[in-house]
Amino acid sequence: MHKQNKYTVSHAPFWHDGDTVTTLNQNIILAALPAAIFGILKFGAPALGVLALAVSTAMLWELAFNFISKREITIADYDSAAIGLLVGMMLPATAPWWIVLIGTLIAVVMGKMIYGGIGGNPFNPAVVGISVLLVSWNAIFDFDAALLNYEFGFTALAPLGALKHQGVAAMDLFQIKELAMGNQVGSIGTVFGAGIILGGIYLILRGYIRWEISLSYVAGILITAFLFRLVNPDLYASPLFHLFTGYTLLGAFFLAPENSSSPVNLTAMIIYGAMGGVMTILIRNVGSYADGTVFAILLINLINPLIDRIRPQALGKGVNNA
Template sequence: MKENRLTVSVAPFWHSGAGIARNSYLGMAALLPAAAVGVMHYRVGALAVLGLCIASSMTAEALMQKIMGRPVTIGDGSAALTGMLLALLLPAGTPWWLVVVGSFCAIIVGKQIYGGIGSHPLNATLVGWVMIRISWGVHMDADAALANLPGFSGLSTLAALRGGYVDAVSLKDVMLGGVIGPIGSAGLLVLIGGLVLCALRLIKWEVSIGFLGGVLLGCVLFGSRILPPGSDASVNPLVMLFAGNVMLGAFFLAPDSTSSPSQPIAMWIYGFGAGLLAMAIRVYGHYYDAGVVFGILLVSLAGPLLDKIRPTARGRE
């Protein structure tokens, strides 16, 4: 008699098709236009940083998982996405060793030592970025890093604003890239990619919208204080919204699945708080270029606490 052995599992027997790999690769695809424009503006230097960042992030993840005796999961694209995001936060021309150190910090200190995806309390990309920003700040200065490239001289957008050179800032450049800044500075393209991800329900859109709301409120409340005292110029809120990685923060860094809360109200507070804090650091802080990064990291610490704000489950009223 021929035995038919059936596959047995628990319900449900259907699945929506969602997966970590799909999320990561779609996330990378959404960043691709911004990355392409970055390469267009900053030439091969940007391509080198992007490639090296992604490669070293994946290497770090595989290496760490091997050492810890865990299954190697670089195929799910999560390390690659971390690498890509880190690259977009770095200026073209960042020294190769700094790129590698940043990637390793992001993957190992930011993610793997906590147990990998799902366990890290902070956004891995931001941890890596902050570590190298604080340790080797000189090399992270976009102005200095881009000095070797023809056609790039002057100040980054935020530095120009803080210096009071409002006329030197062109809104078109801030939205489409090509300013003195990190590779992913084409804010408009990042925004479009992010909106696509929102429409596909792949990211926590509440966090994104809350973040943008926080940035806008900060802009209204104290945005003009970014100018030096006594300046009577005014700052275009759109410049504030697109400059300094706000769009990357809103759609790709703040809604990071692991380090952000998941309850509806908590997501709004988290996003809004991060946005407001980002503006405060940008306007008043010493690391004004890192406002978005520090804003998100600091509010992430409150993430688990925020997740306590949850609705009463049905049947328990």
Template sequence: MHKQNKFTVSHAPFWHDGDSIGETNKNIMVAALPAIVFGVFQFGMAALGVICLAISSAMAWEALFQFISKRSIQIGDYNAAVIGMLTGMMLPATVPWWVVIVGTLVSVVLGQQVFGGIGANPFNPAVIGIAVLSVSWGTYFDFDAALLSYEFDFTALAPLGALDHQGVAATELFSTQSLLMGNQVGAIGSVFGLGLIIGGLYLILRGYIRWEISVAYIAGIIITAALFQMSNPEAYAGPMFHLFTGYTLLAVFFLAPESSSSPVNLIPMLIYGIMGGVMTILIRNIGAYADGTLYAILIINLINPVIDMIRPKALGKGVNNA
């Protein structure tokens, strides 16, 4: 037998659909672009600076932590970049640089790396980061105060803050259309409702997020807010107001469907999404915080492992599966 080539020997399947973690993350970033670009137009170069700093510092934190913990450095999969980007999107444009860096440190390291890195985080890392920041340095998250130096040609009030302080009369200052078009004060990536919806639809159509979660989340928001409004229209704002203000749309399309902290089976996805919507409105209407989205997400992340045990019987397991 003459000398022959060596061949690649591996296990089936020999084809792949071409998807990868890097590809998924790139698409998530593309989907977030409309909202970010609008935020930069709205809030100026400061917003761009916050987003860029958030992305780059998140990547640096990840690389540093992976180096220290002697893991392989996975900076090329854009995982940290997405976490940083989402963290940045939830910040106001005027936030000091060190808040951004501390935020991404918490997001990437405490939110994900300490649990074992990608895929092992029980909570959405970006939400952890922002939750810690908003508890520790709450003043920076008072969007009205933070954006005081700006002059807008629309009602320069954070809608949820206004609702909290002035009661339901404040909602009349904001029309649904202007909220959708981004005429509101808020975080860089959360004000442009239409952009977030376009990005979210893109992710859903490309299959990068699970549409059931987003749809259920929206349903949870609308149903709960409508019930509150019906019970007392004097005290509670309507569903559309809640849907297009605060972090709601960001949560619906980017935060709640984060893969490792959300369920994968149908019924759990629906419960998870609806719970998210319900909790958001409950915290906003009854709780102490103006925007309950962050805590709503942390709560549904918490119940994810339990509800995801509700799953269909496997093939041939109909009879005696305990």
């Protein structure tokens, strides 16, 4: 027998659809860009500074953790870049550097790395980061104060803050179309509702997020807000107002469908999304925070392992795994 080549031997299947974690995260970042770029245009260089610092520090925290835990370096998968971008997008343009630093530290290290990195986190890392900031330094998230030095050509009031403090009468100050087109005061990446929807639709069409979660989340928001309004229109704002203000849309398309912390089975996804929408409106209308999106998402992340047990029966199995 003559000398033989060595052939690659591995297990079937021998084809792949070509997806990688890197392309997944690159697409998420791409989808978030319209809203982020709009924020930069609107709020100027400080917004760019916050986003750049958030993305870079998020990646550096992961790198540092890789070194400390003596693991393989995993920042090339862009996962912490996506987390950093989302954290940055939820901050006001004038957020001080140390807030960004702490936010990404908590998001990446406490939200993801200590659970073993990508895929192990029970909560959405970006939401963990923002929640801690929101509880610890609530004043930073007072968008009216944060953006005091800006001159806008529209009502310079944070819509949800106004709703909380002035009641439903404040709603007359805002038009839904203006809110959707980003003419509102808020965080860098969440003011431009139409842009977020655009990115969300892109992710849904390309199959990078689970559309069931996003749609049921939006449905949850709209239906709950509608019911509140039905009960007492003098006290509660309209469904569309809730949809286009605060972190709602970012929550629906980027935060709630985060892979690791959300369910994968159909019924579970619908319950999960709808619960998120319901909780968001409950916190806004009944609770003490102006915007409840991040806490609502933490809550649904919490019930995710439980409800994801609701799954279809596997082939040939009896009724015992519901």
